[in-house]
Amino acid sequence: MRISVDPERCYGSGDCVYRVPAVFTVVDGFGAVLPGREDAADDPELREALREAVEGCPSQAISIVE
Template identity: 45%
Template sequence: MRVSVDPGRCCSSGQCVTAVPEVFDQSEDDGVVLLIQPEPPADLRSAVRTAAAICPGRAITVHEP
């Protein structure tokens, strides 16, 4: 799995950070998503899929082989 984010679509809700703080963070300046781990370990993949699904701005894309 590989994850990408589109900061332009991010509405700074923080749902992704709440769901998977090991993978996502927010900018202190404007709250926009920051991607910490673009290739999350297997034990976080389900949570990353959930974060992408609940993102109100649809700013998270999960790429799976």
């Protein structure tokens, strides 16, 4: 599974970084997946937190694709 942030939707609230700092960061004021962490949704220990990050993103900018 690959996790990504759509820069066209993100407005930089930072919620994703607050929820899962091991996966997300802020670059130039917008949320982004840390380099090399695009497959973090494959980690069972992160899956639930990532699901909450997807659901909690106020602009629905985060997606996890099988």
